[in-house]
Amino acid sequence: MELFVPIMVGVMVAAAVYLMLARNVLRFLFGLILISNAANLTIFASGGLTPEAPPLIAYGEAAPPEGVANALPQALVLTAIVIGFGLFAFALVLVYRGYQNLGTLDSDEMRLAEPLEDGKEAAK
Amino acid sequence: MSPALLLPLPLVLPFIIAVFAFLFRKGPEGRWISVIGSAISLIAGVALLIHVLQNGPVATQMGNWAAPFGITLVADTLSAVMVVITGITGLAVAIYAVSEIQPEQEELGYHALFQTLLAGVTGAFLTGDLFNLYVWFEVMLIASFGLLVLGGTKVQMDAGIKYVTLNLISTILFLSGIGLLYGTTGTLNMADLHYTVQDADPGLLTVIATMFLVGFGVKAAVFPLFFWLPAAYHTPSFAVSAVFAGLLTKVGVYAMMRMFTLVFTQDVAFTHTLLLWIAVATMVTGVLGAAAQTDFRRILSFHIVSQIGYMVLGLALAFQSAFALMGAIFYLVHHIIVKANLFLVAGVANRIAGGNELSKIGGLYKGAPLLGFLFLIPAFSLAGFPPLSGFWAKYVLVKASLDIELWWVAFFALAVGLMTIYSMTKIWGSAFWKPHPDGTLPALSDMPGDDRRALIVPIAGLAVLTIIIGLFPEEFIEVATRAADELLDPTAYLTAVLGDPPTTGSPEVPTE
Numbered sequence: 001m002e003l004f005v006p007i008m009v010g011v012m013v014a015a016a017v018y019l020m021l022a023r024n025v026l027r028f029l030f031g032l033i034l035i036s037n038a039a040n041l042t043i044f045a046s047g048g049l050t051p052e053a054p055p056l057i058a059y060g061e062a063a064p065p066e067g068v069a070n071a072l073p074q075a076l077v078l079t080a081i082v083i084g085f086g087l088f089a090f091a092l093v094l095v096y097r098g099y100q101n102l103g104t105l106d107s108d109e110m111r112l113a114e115p116l117e118d119g120k121e122a123a124k
Numbered sequence: 125m126s127p128a129l130l131l132p133l134p135l136v137l138p139f140i141i142a143v144f145a146f147l148f149r150k151g152p153e154g155r156w157i158s159v160i161g162s163a164i165s166l167i168a169g170v171a172l173l174i175h176v177l178q179n180g181p182v183a184t185q186m187g188n189w190a191a192p193f194g195i196t197l198v199a200d201t202l203s204a205v206m207v208v209i210t211g212i213t214g215l216a217v218a219i220y221a222v223s224e225i226q227p228e229q230e231e232l233g234y235h236a237l238f239q240t241l242l243a244g245v246t247g248a249f250l251t252g253d254l255f256n257l258y259v260w261f262e263v264m265l266i267a268s269f270g271l272l273v274l275g276g277t278k279v280q281m282d283a284g285i286k287y288v289t290l291n292l293i294s295t296i297l298f299l300s301g302i303g304l305l306y307g308t309t310g311t312l313n314m315a316d317l318h319y320t321v322q323d324a325d326p327g328l329l330t331v332i333a334t335m336f337l338v339g340f341g342v343k344a345a346v347f348p349l350f351f352w353l354p355a356a357y358h359t360p361s362f363a364v365s366a367v368f369a370g371l372l373t374k375v376g377v378y379a380m381m382r383m384f385t386l387v388f389t390q391d392v393a394f395t396h397t398l399l400l401w402i403a404v405a406t407m408v409t410g411v412l413g414a415a416a417q418t419d420f421r422r423i424l425s426f427h428i429v430s431q432i433g434y435m436v437l438g439l440a441l442a443f444q445s446a447f448a449l450m451g452a453i454f455y456l457v458h459h460i461i462v463k464a465n466l467f468l469v470a471g472v473a474n475r476i477a478g479g480n481e482l483s484k485i486g487g488l489y490k491g492a493p494l495l496g497f498l499f500l501i502p503a504f505s506l507a508g509f510p511p512l513s514g515f516w517a518k519y520v521l522v523k524a525s526l527d528i529e530l531w532w533v534a535f536f537a538l539a540v541g542l543m544t545i546y547s548m549t550k551i552w553g554s555a556f557w558k559p560h561p562d563g564t565l566p567a568l569s570d571m572p573g574d575d576r577r578a579l580i581v582p583i584a585g586l587a588v589l590t591i592i593i594g595l596f597p598e599e600f601i602e603v604a605t606r607a608a609d610e611l612l613d614p615t616a617y618l619t620a621v622l623g624d625p626p627t628t629g630s631p632e633v634p635t636e
Contacts, residue, residue: 020293025285025289028289029289032289032292032293032296035293035296036292036296036299038300039296039299039300039303040299042300042303042304043299043300043302043303043306044303045303045307046303046304046306046307046308047306047307048307072306073303073306076255076302076303076306079255079259080258080299083259083262086266087262087265087266087292087295090266090269090288091288091289091292094269094273094281094284094285094288095285097273097276097281098281098282098284098285101276101278101281102278102281102282107285107286110282110285110286111282112278112279112282113279113282113283113286113355113356113358113359114354114355
């Protein structure tokens with residue numbers, strides 16, 4: 001497990017970077033989901049993978065018994081997933097509105113905010 | 125008041141105001157709630173600063189979970205100063221927005237988003253926990269996304285896509301860095317990290333430090349990660365771009381200052397030399413980019429990048445000269461005031477002259493001499509003319525680099541200042557001096573009296589602040605020196621958060 005997770009993170013990041021290098025903004029967004037989940041897995045794995053017991057504290061106790069999973073990274077990952085989901089939902093709507101307004105998903109053609117100087121053509 | 129109340133107050137207030145501003149968004153009450161609320165937040169910030177100046181760094185634990193396990197709020201001099209300056213910018217922009225923001229945008233929740241943005245910025249300055257910093261970054265980001273695309277014009281959509289995507293990548297890098305740092309040290313409390321990193325593998329730490337550097341670097345818009353900034357800052361309404369220009373990138377700089385003085389000090393020869401190169405490259409590319417632009421706000425946007433370089437320069441030299449770090453903090457405060465002010469001036473110019481493209485406007489000096497005067501103050505201050513605040517900020521940084529015999533750094537710092545004057549005179553020459561191409565004469569009296577007051581009062585207020593800092597710099601230098609000393613010797617900060625420092629090794633960390 002300890003070795004498997006980092007390899008998986010590596011594969012996800014590689015795939016994400018490949019997707020994000022595309023001109024199509026939608027592909028970029030898919031890459032973004034992948035890389036944000038790779039980050040979540042990194043946090044998860046960095047807490048140490050304990051396959052033993054859930055971190056439950058018995059009633060009346062102040063600390064869990066020995067040998068339970070570390071609960072903190074799980075809490076962090078949960079927070080990060082929620083935030084990431086919210087941001088992704090926003091980005092998706094933004095790109096959709098952008099597509100409606102600008103009529104393109106090609107980032108090279110999005111030159112409204114930074115118009116090219118007169119007499120120059122967009123690089124194809 | 126006790127720290128348990130003083131610390132969360134500047135943070136909670138904007139959220140409460142945001143709720144009320146949202147409830148009253150359909151009438152004129154919303155904007156006044158935003159103005160009055162911003163004034164109250166500023167008072168809360170000032171109360172915190174006074175407390176910190178009298179008693180040294182203060183900390184409080186949220187939910188009574190003792191550090192390093194709970195979330196800590198902590199304010200040393202730097203944090204408190206940043207909270208106050210956020211309050212000042214927030215108030216100025218809230219007043220400005222009364223006139224500029226249209227009822228349609230208000231109905232979509234402009235004021236609520238604006239206050240949430242201020243809450244996120246304040247939270248980032250006050251937190252003492254790394255993951256909590258990430259959460260505040262996100263609060264700030266999502267509010268800024270909303271503000272940036274509010275209005276929904278094509279240009280805004282275009283800018284929004286670039287801004288959102290690039291900022292999300294930086295956030296993910298930051299988050300991965302947090303994960304790795306937690307895996308290495310077992311804690312995310314910044315004060316606790318100061319101790320635990322001493323036992324960690326220095327090579328791995330440098331890798332993590334570089335990840336943080338890139339993550340914060342995108343936020344701070346340093347070379348070569350700044351492309352999102354000039355692509356986006358000239359598209360939203362002027363109130364929005366003023367608060368972005370003043371505050372957002374500075375949060376990145378603040379986070380760098382905090383992490384690279386408190387935690388990542390294991391390999392200063394590598395990280396801070398890298399910072400030095402980044403700083404100089406940022407200064408130079410920013411100012412050259414500005415020289416090529418012909419739009420009022422795009423010139424100013426590139427100048428943000430250029431000025432960020434000076435602040436990073438101060439941080440890069442921090443461990444060679446405390447004077448340089450002091451200069452960076454002074455620069456931070458000066459820059460927020462001046463840059464927000466210039467964007468506000470650009471807004472008035474747009475309103476009365478009918479545009480921001482320099483070739484299409486003009487005649488502002490003849491028609492609106494008051495505006496011309498109010499532009500010259502922050503513009504000269506930005507370029508570093510005595511006796512304005514920018515002169516002292518640049519003077520300290522240049523002197524610090526001369527003191528440690530980095531002649532080439534001092535040369536670039538001065539040359540970039542000269543180029544800044546070039547850009548400012550370009551704006552002055554086209555927008556103010558030459559006659560308006562349409563033959564009209566734009567004047568402030570073209571606007572109704574209420575609008576005029578709401579637009580000019582914040583500009584004049586910020587300009588007066590610049591002059592005060594310029595004429596009486598000792599007090600401000602003193603506070604900045606204190607902030608720098610606290611960063612370089614964080615004993616008081618650590619004691620405030622963790623209690624008495626442990627005698628050996630790291631304090632107890634949770635068992636895995």
